[in-house]
Amino acid sequence: MKFFTALRMVMNNQIAFIRARLQTGEWTFGLGAGKPLTTIMRFAADGCIQGYEHPNEARWDIMHDGLVIYNSKAIPMWKQVRTADDETIILQAVADPGVHFSLRPTIQHNVPLSPARFLFPTDLSMTPAGITRVLLVGSCLTALYYEQFSRLYPDVHFDYIPFNYAGSLPDCPPMGVETYNFQYIQIPLRSILTDRVIWAMRLGTPGFLDQVLEDGYGIMDTMLDSALGYNKVHGLLTFVANFSVPQMNIVLSLAERHGAGDLSQVVRELNAYLARSIRKYNNVVLCDVDALGNSLGKQYFLDDMIYFYSHGASFFQEEWDRAPHNRIEAVPALDTFYESHQSALLAAVYEQAVSTYRTVRQVDQVKAVIFDLDNTLWRGQIAEDYRPDRQPWPRTDGWPLGIWEAIHHLRARGILVAICSKNDMALVRERWESVVQPGFLSLDDFAAIRINWQPKPENIHEICSLFNIKPKNVVFVDDNPVERESVRAALPGIRVIGSNPYLVRRILLWSAETQILHLTDESSRREVMVKGQIAREQVRSSITRTEFLGSLGTEVMISRIANGEDRHLGRVLELTNKTNQFNTTGVRWTNEKVTQFLFSGGLIFTFSVKDKFADYGLVGVVYVQGNTIIQFLMSCRVMGMDIEYFVVDEIVKKIRSASKCKAVNAVMMKTKDNMPCQKLYKSAGFDVVKNEKMDSILFSIKENENCISPSHITLK
Numbered sequence: 001m002k003f004f005t006a007l008r009m010v011m012n013n014q015i016a017f018i019r020a021r022l023q024t025g026e027w028t029f030g031l032g033a034g035k036p037l038t039t040i041m042r043f044a045a046d047g048c049i050q051g052y053e054h055p056n057e058a059r060w061d062i063m064h065d066g067l068v069i070y071n072s073k074a075i076p077m078w079k080q081v082r083t084a085d086d087e088t089i090i091l092q093a094v095a096d097p098g099v100h101f102s103l104r105p106t107i108q109h110n111v112p113l114s115p116a117r118f119l120f121p122t123d124l125s126m127t128p129a130g131i132t133r134v135l136l137v138g139s140c141l142t143a144l145y146y147e148q149f150s151r152l153y154p155d156v157h158f159d160y161i162p163f164n165y166a167g168s169l170p171d172c173p174p175m176g177v178e179t180y181n182f183q184y185i186q187i188p189l190r191s192i193l194t195d196r197v198i199w200a201m202r203l204g205t206p207g208f209l210d211q212v213l214e215d216g217y218g219i220m221d222t223m224l225d226s227a228l229g230y231n232k233v234h235g236l237l238t239f240v241a242n243f244s245v246p247q248m249n250i251v252l253s254l255a256e257r258h259g260a261g262d263l264s265q266v267v268r269e270l271n272a273y274l275a276r277s278i279r280k281y282n283n284v285v286l287c288d289v290d291a292l293g294n295s296l297g298k299q300y301f302l303d304d305m306i307y308f309y310s311h312g313a314s315f316f317q318e319e320w321d322r323a324p325h326n327r328i329e330a331v332p333a334l335d336t337f338y339e340s341h342q343s344a345l346l347a348a349v350y351e352q353a354v355s356t357y358r359t360v361r362q363v364d365q366v367k368a369v370i371f372d373l374d375n376t377l378w379r380g381q382i383a384e385d386y387r388p389d390r391q392p393w394p395r396t397d398g399w400p401l402g403i404w405e406a407i408h409h410l411r412a413r414g415i416l417v418a419i420c421s422k423n424d425m426a427l428v429r430e431r432w433e434s435v436v437q438p439g440f441l442s443l444d445d446f447a448a449i450r451i452n453w454q455p456k457p458e459n460i461h462e463i464c465s466l467f468n469i470k471p472k473n474v475v476f477v478d479d480n481p482v483e484r485e486s487v488r489a490a491l492p493g494i495r496v497i498g499s500n501p502y503l504v505r506r507i508l509l510w511s512a513e514t515q516i517l518h519l520t521d522e523s524s525r526r527e528v529m530v531k532g533q534i535a536r537e538q539v540r541s542s543i544t545r546t547e548f549l550g551s552l553g554t555e556v557m558i559s560r561i562a563n564g565e566d567r568h569l570g571r572v573l574e575l576t577n578k579t580n581q582f583n584t585t586g587v588r589w590t591n592e593k594v595t596q597f598l599f600s601g602g603l604i605f606t607f608s609v610k611d612k613f614a615d616y617g618l619v620g621v622v623y624v625q626g627n628t629i630i631q632f633l634m635s636c637r638v639m640g641m642d643i644e645y646f647v648v649d650e651i652v653k654k655i656r657s658a659s660k661c662k663a664v665n666a667v668m669m670k671t672k673d674n675m676p677c678q679k680l681y682k683s684a685g686f687d688v689v690k691n692e693k694m695d696s697i698l699f700s701i702k703e704n705e706n707c708i709s710p711s712h713i714t715l716k
Helices: 002-022 115-119 140-152 189-193 200-204 208-227 229-234 263-278 289-296 342-360 399-412 425-435 456-467 481-490 501-510 526-540 545-551 569-578 591-599 643-658 680-684
Strands: 027-030 038-043 059-063 066-070 076-083 089-093 100-105 133-138 157-162 182-186 238-241 284-287 368-371 416-422 448-452 474-477 495-497 554-560 603-610 615-625 628-634 664-669 687-691 696-701 713-715
Touching: 002 059, 002 066, 002 481, 066 089, 115 289, 115 342, 133 140, 140 157, 140 182, 140 342, 182 342, 189 208, 189 263, 200 208, 208 229, 208 263, 238 342, 263 284, 284 342, 289 342, 368 399, 368 456, 399 416, 399 501, 416 456, 416 526, 425 448, 448 456, 456 474, 456 481, 456 526, 474 501, 481 495, 495 501, 526 545, 526 615, 554 643, 569 591, 569 603, 569 615, 569 628, 591 603, 603 643, 615 643, 628 643, 643 664, 643 680, 643 713, 664 680, 680 696
Parallel strands: 133 157, 133 182, 182 238, 238 284, 368 416, 368 474, 416 448, 474 495, 554 713, 628 664
Antiparallel strands: 027 038, 027 100, 059 066, 066 076, 076 089, 089 100, 554 603, 603 615, 615 628, 664 696, 687 696
């Protein structure tokens, strides 16, 4: 048996290696001699063949004999018969064994990342953002966005409203407000500074720029409030762009750089003020266009080497200058001297908005990142390359230090980090402090550690269970393609990276999926809470359930969301839109929908939990309409403590005290993920009154009946 088990492991590793190799890069497919049918065939992880559209080559799989290619009807068309020394795979036609084609790696010509992909990685994106309509509001720069975005992104509808100086928006946008995914506002810098700054002699007048700045604050307040009309009335998600700071210090002398006489410094101060101002509004997010310019290089688009400083737009050549008009010398083409990267800027501006939208809507949100050790957290292998008798050791400067810092940034955002490595735990503990130098990282920084010789999919599955999250919310970082593929195959939905250490830090820190809209108290304490949860579960396993629950000293505090500006609303939306298992309907809410729900008389209650192990913070939300609980959701972090029954009982009491109708209803909609909560209302004492199609069930508890409520919990 041991022999066959070992043989299966070897074969599985070989299959995983072949899969990983095929998914790396593009392949040339065709006869061994002559022109190939394609040079860009790609083998996708989902089994589809991409880059070559032909029904005979639609899908692929790895069998014991090697690669098999299927047609669109799942009939085998090609099978691997051998592999040449140069990695060429020889394929035999299943229907005609005398026909052989070759499959060989296409010679890759490295192409640098585009600025948009560099700044806004899509490696962790699994689901389309779903953007269908965008409203653009602003000046001539926004008009350029409208013209070019409409051409570059034909699947998205763009509408444009000009906005300058003290203008106001129309009462209604071109289409219904509810049809827009978001609006993008660009307030013109010229309107804020006014044209008085063009007369440079004034820059030397004491107090002149101070007055310009003070006036600019007032103008900005007025224009911003006007531009946010649809946001204030309808709660429309809004992105506001800041100003591009001029490329050079605008001063009369070098001594004034970054001083009271520097117009560029005024623009920086205006950007800081804009960032502070939008925090006063709900559902408004800053898009840092100035940061895009700093990364792309403002020399490639900003027009302040031609136009006046406060214009702040993209340069171009007027048609008049392209033809002679009684000039002695013709005007050369503008790109003779000024190379334009306008297309790169436009792509970056749009991708910044898309990335921001994905973060706000929590699309494909990452909840945990699990790291391998060797050649992932450091260079080389800890068992071989860091022996006391082997010097010098691999250096830790460069990307290892960057990864260590990235781990702390992930933790600070509330993303859990863990280790999964095939290594000797005792050896890792012994050498950790010597290897991780400077000592920026310790084993205690990780919420879970699995360092052993078990298969990595098993260890990662354990970590997911420990964290109460699904693989689709996890990123696994490993340098080994075989390990990455084995994890991907065993845990569908998990995201794996790590082949190139120079890409990992950027992907982890800059991807939309690892950003958060608001840092809540719960986010900042998530690691501590999870460690407390782990300690709690260890105690649970040693005593009876009744003893365990009674020993916790659990306290619950129930609060009500007053309005759309409540400081806890960010946490409510975060929890609502990421909770899958204990969510009675699975319905997702936006800021706009919550605001409208509250305005129409709906009630939103939150509850926080604390026990002797940890303060778990705000862990649950209850949506109530009239006498009906339309949605109940709770973090998996406090599952198994009977919190849900206590809260349902308290909410029923609140509904009865505020309503003439003493019967209380509750809605349950079954989803593929919410099995843990599907018995909530029945177990709490409710009866089924209507079982609709689409797995929607209406429960009710009569006015003379009470809910079941646990006695070991105290209401605070």
